[in-house]
Amino acid sequence: MTFDPGQNELIVGTVCVCLQEAEWHCDEFTKGACFSRGKSEEECQNYIRVLLVNGNRLFTCGTNAFTPICTNRTLTNLTEIHDQISGMARCPYNPLHNSTALITSSGELYAATAMDFSGRDPAIYRSLGGLPPLRTAQYNSKWLNEPNFVSSYDIANFTYFFFRENAVEHDCGRTVFSRVGRVCKNDIGGRFLLEDTWTTFMKARLNCSRPGEIPFNYNELQGTFYLPELELLYGIFTTNVNSIAASAVCAFNLSAISHSFNGPFKYQENSRSAWLPYPNPNPDFQCGTIDSGTYVNLTERNLQDAQKFLLMHEVVQPVVPVPYFMEDNVRFSHVAVDVVQGKDTLFHIIYLATDYGTIRKVLSPLNQSTGSCLLEEIELFPPRKRQVIRSLLILHSRSELYVGVRDQVIKIPLKRCSYHKSREACVGARDPYCGWDMLLKKCTTLEESVRMSQWEQSISKCPVRNVTVDGGFGHWSSWSMCSHSDGGGSAGS
Template sequence: LHGSCFSDVGLWLHDKQATEWGVDESTRRSCQSKGKTEDECQNYVRVLLLNGSRLFTCGTNAFMPMCTTRPVTDISSVLESIGGVARCPYDPRHNSTAMITESGEVYAATVTDFSSRDPIIYRSLGNMPPLRTAQYNSKWLNEPHFVSAYEVGRFTYLFLRENAVEQDCGKTVFSRVARVCQNDIGGRFLLEDTWTTFMKARLNCSRSGDVPFYYHELQSTFYLPEQDLIYGVFTTNVNSIAASAVCAFNLSAITQAFNGPFRYQENPRTSWLSTPNPIPNFQCGTVNDSGPGGNLTERSLQDAQRLFLMSEVVQPISTDPLVMQDNIRFSRLAVDIVQGRDTLYHVMYIGTGQEGIKCDIQCCALWF
């Protein structure tokens, strides 16, 4: 499937296939009339998801996102075409991610507008009602760069980096893990068509010391479901000295953070304070125990509207990163489990360098 590029996608097909998915002339002219270049006004494939015998894919389509469903056995055949807004970015350079469940719900983290001012975590298609994060609310999402999404039990986890709203001094980027319940049906009088189970927590990847050295910016993740481990590539800010690290997180540590207290700001002039979790040991089933939305009281919806940032930071499995390297920026990561003579090894393949210019591969082995 040839658009112009793929981003963070991988797919094994039974046979080698290729097809063209270009932009019609009127759409290209419309794109260029809005000040975009010829290169920008192409179709960049940004979503590629396998769902049984069907392939769901979305492209930027010259800043008019479009999605198609195709049979895996013949990807040149289009079974259905739908609009790609809120499922695919307009700009091919925007970081976004998506996943699809067995029942056909698409969870996408992207932007919904031409100017990229409305970031969104959006559920669509399938049997559940469409839901999104709160619109134009920087406390929910503040200039995010989305990295990855995974289905784990009844939750969808999303990994991202964003400007930290809880920092009082200057501009700081934090890495986050966000979570929503897959059976969330949205609110009734508050948070209508909006997530009522959205939560997010900060991920810590830092070099220990009297003054810890933080790798703030998450670039890539890899999920090992057999080990309940999430590996992440972290770097320093692009304007600072280049340094990179790999940290790994247990899902239990992420769950612990989501069961803990929240951070809450009464108004923009007050400090962020810790407040107890009104539903400790939260499980998705609590949403629908008394029927669809039956226990979504006005108080619980008010809590869901203001309590979403967790107070506890998710700590990695080791005090120091598993891999650290200065004067270089890691970009991508893949992890394989290899049986050694006496133990299992986690072999990491780490991509470095500027995308599109070069990509070196480093290999590191850790034992568990």
């Protein structure tokens, strides 16, 4: 799912779209080729895996029965296709493979995905636009080791990628670590050495753990949400799928990530030697080795360093040592964050999708001395009819949360103050969206209040009890923007 901010529309890669619809199916020849390679009827469909708004165009890619293709469409008329190109290195072949992509303002497409049918050649790849195509080194586990890509962001001179992968630096069995990777947007690759390959790729481990004498690590990053105004990134982390389920929310400052990238590398001379810190040859590096497309100062030594120094020694630490929110026996899959103006301060509200199909609404800690609060659990469906949540988007301008499941999109209004009928219930809910208007004698938002001085709100502690809100069939109404009964795997945009 993605938003078209200009048209105030939600665009969904599924089998239907509310305002306009463009079917995009596989042809029979492509399906036949997919079947001949051992794939099932469900796999050999066209799943939309990339939806990117680029000016007045929509760039979209589909798996197309394991033969990915991409199109540029008119945003206001999705049936109008301007061009069609190969989706290789831009879109996964397998609809189950995790990937991420973005388009910069200058038109370059950055994608992190599997490059081949088998999924054994993952890469961070740049294409389109005016700069030369570049990728991470092929079949080199020190660059990428069976990664699951989570998200990507275009920030200043860099493009950042967040993912989890098998840790090459861990000697005691197979362990997954969470990473942040970074490349310089003006990188044009090497000469002879690292030709068509990034010369600025670096990666660092993200730490989200429960502190103690023996820290309890949440190693597997599942989702992120970036607040650009605060340069703050929220991440949700879980335990390994083969261990007891547990989840945590950690927040990271962009400055902490930059600090790790400026520090020493973690380097292994050969497969039998230990991983040791190695001084950063250029600690003040700010995408400055390449000037206006020429190879100024890009020496052979620079390229040799770029080829072997990838992993940073210092782990990126969260804003506070203790995770913002932790819970056992559940795995969070998606996260969205809203910044809410309360009576006295700004509050961060974290929305977390659970693996059993509900939404947790959590108040982020106000400071280092206070903890987080679970404000409510939003039930989208009756308990026996819950569905897996596929996507979670927040539209800040309208205070709406959009939840994508297999056969529908649900819109949840974030401000539901009218649910609280008394002053005690309104103030006691500790909901930053709501306060008691002493003149109107009802629970309102700050915008609806007559005067702020007559608007009562107290959020110094957590509510006495958590509220479970019946989302689809009770206290508040949620409605489907798009739903269907087709259980197959076809998809349109």
